[in-house]
Amino acid sequence: MPKVVDREEMQHGILDAAMQVYAKKGYxxxxxxxxxxxxxxxxxxxYLYFKNKESIAISMVERHFKGMEDRFFGEKVPETLDDFANGLSQTMNIPDDHAKFIRVFFEVFGPSFASDTFSAKVAAFFDKLGNHYTGQIKHLQAVGEIREDADAKKLGRVLASLIDGMILHKGLFSISAARHKSMRSEAIDMFMRGLVSGAK
Incomplete structure (x- = not known):
């Protein structure tokens, strides 16, 4: 009886292998x-799974953003500022395989940012992330954890940008785990101080 192959599992295996090759040799x-x-x-x-190198790269990007969505948007709504801060730190602390992918992403798709269509797709993800944090901030305002006069919508987008920057630093500059943890702690502490009720 012929062996049954799980197509999705096989595709993931090929993408994992491609990630190793691209990280070592360059795309x-x-x-x-x-x-x-x-x-x-x-x-x-x-070739039964991917028609060419470009289709592998596109699938890698789709998988990367899907993984980010699963991590970012799967969080439960925080009830305290401490919960919120801990969730942000975990979100910024991306796994090593995601960090390695960032260099490949820019090598492959860097020129694509000149395309309005491509840029819009990436921007849409960060708009979604900003809206996600806007909702969390509004909830924390409602339960008295964050000052009422804070602009939740603007702060949500600022957080999306902060998270993006912290992730890019880890991936592009090979920052050590200890240093990145310290950076996350300082960035989150600075942001949280501006959210506390009564802060000027």
């Missing part, structure tokens, strides 16, 4: 043969 220098070898497949088998 443009790597070949489909390199990816196939890293995945333990023949080129012909790989």
């Amino acid at each position: 443009h220098a790597a070949t489909i043969a390199d990816v196939a070898e890293a995945a333990g497949l023949g080129k012909g088998t790989l």
Whole structure:
């Protein structure tokens, strides 16, 4: 009886292999043969799942943003400022495989930011993230954890930008775990002080 292959699982395996190859060789220098070898497949088998190197890269980006959405938007609504701060720190502390992907992302898609369509897709994710934090801030205002005069919508978008910056720093500059933890702590502490009830 022929072996049943889980197509989605196989695609994820190929994407994982491609990530390793692109991180080591660079996207443009790597070949489909390199990816196939890293995945333990023949080129012909790989082509059953992805038609070319570009389709692998696009799938990697889609998986990356899907993973970010699952992590970011799966949080439960915080009831205290401490819960909020802890959630932000966890969100900024991306896994190493996500951090490695950031360099590949800019190598592959950096020029694409000149495209209004591509930029709009990325911007839409951060708009969604900003709205997510706007909702959390409004909830914390309602329960008296954050001062009422704080502009929740603006602060939500500021948080999305802060999170983006912290994640980019980890991925682009290979910051150590200890240093990144310290940076997260300082950034979040500074932000939280401005949210406390009665802060001027």
